[in-house]
Amino acid sequence: MAVVRRLGSAIIRGSPHIHLEILIAILTRIATARVAPLFTRFLDGAIHRSNVVAPDVGLWIEFVVILSILAAIAPSSPSSSHDLYTSTVFFQSVRGSNRFTRVCHVIATQAMRWLATSVCLIEIAGFELGYRAAAMASAMARRVANVVARSRISSFYPLHKAIAAPKSGPWEQQLRHLNIHEYQGADLMSKYGVNVPKGAVVSSRKEISTVLEKEFPDNEELVVKSQILAGGRGLGTFKNGLKGGVHIVKRDKVEEIAGKMLGQILVTKQTGPEGKPVNKVFICEKLQLVNEMYFAIALDRASAGPVIIACSKGGTSIEDLAEKYPDMIIKVPINIHKGITDADAEKVVNGLNLKCADKNDSMQQVKHLYDLFCKSDCTLVEINPLAETADGKLVAADAKLNFDDNASFRQQEIFALRDQSQEDAREVAAAAADLNYIGLDGEIGCMVNGAGLAMATMDIIKLHGGSPANFLDVGGNASENQVIEAFKILTSDKKVKAILVNIFGGIMKCNVIASGIVNAAKTVSLKVPLIVRLEGTNVDLGKRILKESKMNLIAADDLDDAAEKAVAALA
Structure with missing residues (x-):
């Protein structure tokens, strides 16, 4: 405790030259001996929403010292990569984002200030006043733990392992979730056994006749869909005057409509007035739909795992569905360790209230979608509408897929699909830097x-x-x-x-x-x-x-x- 007091006094005096090797040695000793067990109990309580009361103010102070300094000892020069790793691996041991890490840095830095104040007050003004300051430091630390608890944590590095970790280079700051086009999503879903409409993508007008002859020789009506990374295409307007980014047209009108879309700017309620360029058009078969539903898989903080959201109504935004049909929306949390069970899939299918599709086949489609979500490191799989066709199939008629950028190293094929023409050029340049x-x-x-x-x-x-x-x-x-x-x-x-x-x-x-x-x-x-x-x-x-x-x-x-x-x- 005396070492901690001296360290706190150095911090509050603003000493900028605390020797990092000595500091790390101190932290290692404290962490391995006393703080790691306290930290484990503290976070366990935070995750389960129980009140955690420190049995000893000294342990609390030591805990906040560790937390704060790990957040604060980023490198003073590019060569100090070991110190950077020390300060970040603790936070990045959770399955979270660098934005989350930065929030923790802000909170923990404030906690460090209160801690330093409390240590000096204990020395100068006695225990009671110092304890109050330490309590404020504890409250700041609890905020860190609560943020951690809401961030889908599955495991943590022990503190002594984080401190003794090997050297590592700088870590990427920018956080993004990859979004891919509809035609790319359809291709990926089909690889996982999900039923999708037959379709082909074109990027120029001269490709259209070849695609029609090869892919749709007998189709009299087709769906022509502009490809942009934004919703509301159907109600959008092109800057050349064409209304709507999705059209159902006769075969002889496909080339005309697609030609008016390609190379043009589509403005929707999600793009803003500047709109987005349409560089590709997706030509799909027209399905005979008898029922439209909503289906999504997202990450749920409350259950610390994936959750399937389903509604027997679909074809419009989930916000509108939640307002009009709140009782029809079901949520099925999935145990990340067990995976999706037959009971989970059956609950989802029952919530969809199918009219003609086979129940067992539909349950299998739900499992395929969950398999896609997990194996592709998705943060969102949204199918709207998930439709029943006249021949009794469950089909993902339109889909939106997002992916976790933290998994880009193992999803290189998917991340190669990124379309930077759909992103803000300034944000792309910022990410590169x-x-x-x-x-x-x-x-x-x-x-x-x-x-x-x-x-x-x-x-x-x-x-x-x-x-x-x-x-x-x-x-x-x-x-x-x-x-x-x-x-x-x-x-x-x-x-x-x-x-x-x-x-x-x-x-x-x-x-x-x-x-x-x-x-x-x-x-x-x-x-x-x-x-x-x-x-x-x-x-x-x-x-x-x-x-x-x-x-x-x-x-x-x-x-x-x-x-x-x-x-x-x-x-």
């Missing part, structure tokens, strides 16, 4: 380190009457090149009228950001006002670099001042 970027509709471009600070920056811009143009988090380990790429992304947005850089240097050093800003100004043509607020590690060096660069920028003292100046710069 390991930056977290989300484009918005405002006029003030933001470059911030840390997700929490980025959201706070956007909020305070709004408070002062402005509107943020983006969410851009450079993270805690950004290099000068990443800062340059961030500026390229910001300046490529024609809506951006001012750029606000808000850096609170802890792990991220202010001088690195400053050097990146100076080099970015040499690389890109900066034609809008630049407002910079730097605080934290190496802030004086960072400010000196900016001053010596002779750049035309607006310096800000704090976040409020920065936001106010950014909004004023728009005038």
Whole structure:
């Protein structure tokens, strides 16, 4: 406990040079001896929603020390990859996302501050006051555990294994869930034995006649579907005036309608006014449907596993179905360890209220869809409509599939299907540079380190009457090149009228950001006002670099001042 107190005193004094090897040795000793068992009991209680009361405030303080420092000791240089691994493998041992990790970092950092305060208060003002501060640290730690508990955890690394882990390189920051086109999803589902309509995809008008002759020699009516990664195609409008992205047409009209779709921009309620390009068209057989239903498999936090959602009504959005027919929607949680059972499949089929399809065959189709979900590392399989045909088959008439990007290393064939033409070019560039970027509709471009600070920056811009143009988090380990790429992304947005850089240097050093800003100004043509607020590690060096660069920028003292100046710069 004395070691922990000295460590806490060093933290609250703001000592930036705690020797990492000594720190890791201390953590290893504490974790293996006392904290790991406490941590296990704590998370077990959090997962089962029971109240966990620490039997000893000393153990609580040790627990928060471990949690906080593991979240805080990211590398001070690119060579410190061991320390980065130490600080992240603990969180990434759960089946979660890097965004989740970043949330834990924010919460745990605050917990560390309360912990340090409590340790010093115990030393200075006595146990009672220190215990109150420690209780606040415990509450912050409990928030971490509750986030963990809601994130579908199946296992954890013991703390001592995380600390003693081998060296590893930097970890990818950007989180995405792969979305594929309908024709790609149909092909994948058919490989798992799921019934899908017969179809063929074309990317040019000259291919259509060949496809019709080869694939649909006897079909008098066909369905022509534009392929974009957005919903609401049927009610969408092309910018060339064509109404609807899905048409049922006579055979002799297929080439005409498909030709009007290819190479055009389709605008739907999900694409926004800019729309999305239609580079491919899916030509399908027209099915004689006698019943349309809704079916989906998603990940459920409450049951910590997959859940099948089904409704005997379909063909429209699940939101509308939930509003109109809430009693018809059933949810069947699946035990991730046992897999889907006959009883599970039967419950789903009964909920679909089939009219003519064979029950046993339908149960098999449900199992095939679950098999696809698990083996392809899906985060969502949505079939709408799941339809019964006149010949008694259950068919996935239309489907949406999303995949977990964490599984890209073992689903390389699926991830090769990614269509970047359907994604925001800025977000694609950000992902390539390991930056977290989300484009918005405002006029003030933001470059911030840390997700929490980025959201706070956007909020305070709004408070002062402005509107943020983006969410851009450079993270805690950004290099000068990443800062340059961030500026390229910001300046490529024609809506951006001012750029606000808000850096609170802890792990991220202010001088690195400053050097990146100076080099970015040499690389890109900066034609809008630049407002910079730097605080934290190496802030004086960072400010000196900016001053010596002779750049035309607006310096800000704090976040409020920065936001106010950014909004004023728009005038």
